Amino acid sequence: MLEEIKQRVKKECSNPDFKHHKWFWDYHIIPMKNIALTLAKDYDIDSEVIELIAYLHDIAKIRGMDNHAPEGAKIASEWIKEHPQKDLIVECIEKHNKPFEEDSDPVKLIASADAVSHFLSPFFEIFFWENPDKEIKDILVGNLRKAEKDWNRILLPKARDMCRKEYEALKRFS
Numbered sequence: 001m002l003e004e005i006k007q008r009v010k011k012e013c014s015n016p017d018f019k020h021h022k023w024f025w026d027y028h029i030i031p032m033k034n035i036a037l038t039l040a041k042d043y044d045i046d047s048e049v050i051e052l053i054a055y056l057h058d059i060a061k062i063r064g065m066d067n068h069a070p071e072g073a074k075i076a077s078e079w080i081k082e083h084p085q086k087d088l089i090v091e092c093i094e095k096h097n098k099p100f101e102e103d104s105d106p107v108k109l110i111a112s113a114d115a116v117s118h119f120l121s122p123f124f125e126i127f128f129w130e131n132p133d134k135e136i137k138d139i140l141v142g143n144l145r146k147a148e149k150d151w152n153r154i155l156l157p158k159a160r161d162m163c164r165k166e167y168e169a170l171k172r173f174s
Helices: 002-013 024-042 047-056 068-079 086-095 105-120 123-130 136-153 157-171
Strands: none
Touching: 002 024, 002 047, 024 047, 024 105, 024 123, 024 157, 047 068, 047 086, 047 105, 068 086, 086 105, 105 123, 105 136, 105 157, 123 136, 136 157
């Protein structure tokens, strides 16, 4: 199932109708998966389940849907209906944009890995390339707002340590 989901998501990422099709797989999904797997070792969470969630977490965004976390949970639920940990996978996808301290470690791990991936990949820099008509100042303000939001989603201390320098570097432009 893991390889099948990986290939399905990769194919959807390459759809030219998806605004970020030129970079999303290589510069968001794969870095996020790698960060999530690193964290999974430290928190003793099943790496195969974490990898599956990493591939699926933004499926609704890739399809251009609003409310991508709950919509993505619905899509994932259909794709993995026979998986023994379906409920956990769906919960992690549904909550990855708005985790809470009282959420389970897998939820916090996925939310944290997603946010950390923005700092440890060229995610913020890509917005300059994708928006050549915008003023640099406006892109910097938007990036800082996104960075603050992402920083607040990182609920695992080890995950914060992974990207603290990059977060501080972005803040100096404020």
